[in-house]
Amino acid sequence: MKKNYNSLQNILSLNGIGFNAHGDYKIECSDEQWEQIVKVDSNTKFMRNKPWPHWYKWQVIFGKERANGGTSEDMLDASYRQNVHNQSINPGKGKDYHGTWKRFSQ
Numbered sequence: 001m002k003k004n005y006n007s008l009q010n011i012l013s014l015n016g017i018g019f020n021a022h023g024d025y026k027i028e029c030s031d032e033q034w035e036q037i038v039k040v041d042s043n044t045k046f047m048r049n050k051p052w053p054h055w056y057k058w059q060v061i062f063g064k065e066r067a068n069g070g071t072s073e074d075m076l077d078a079s080y081r082q083n084v085h086n087q088s089i090n091p092g093k094g095k096d097y098h099g100t101w102k103r104f105s106q
Helices: 002-012 031-040 042-046 055-062 075-089
Strands: none
Touching: 002 042, 002 055, 031 042
8 A cells, every 4th residue: 555655646746637526536647647657657557547535544644644753743742732722613612632533534
């Protein structure tokens, strides 16, 4: 999965390339662009017409949002920041923070 994620990340970072408008997460680009992509990364050969519905979840798992050494946020800081956010949108609901994973489902 990580190999496909890296290839897909490189593809989607190119100008004029993205997912199609049909909502099925297939790569949209011209034939000429695709030929150049495959020349650079042979792993991409069969990726063009395949749907990639887990792209956004992969970004959390493999991407910049995951903990990677010194750039990750301290858990206490993250909990405090989330609690402050929850209090600002739900004032008077109490000071206890009960976390949820709902924000990671795309």
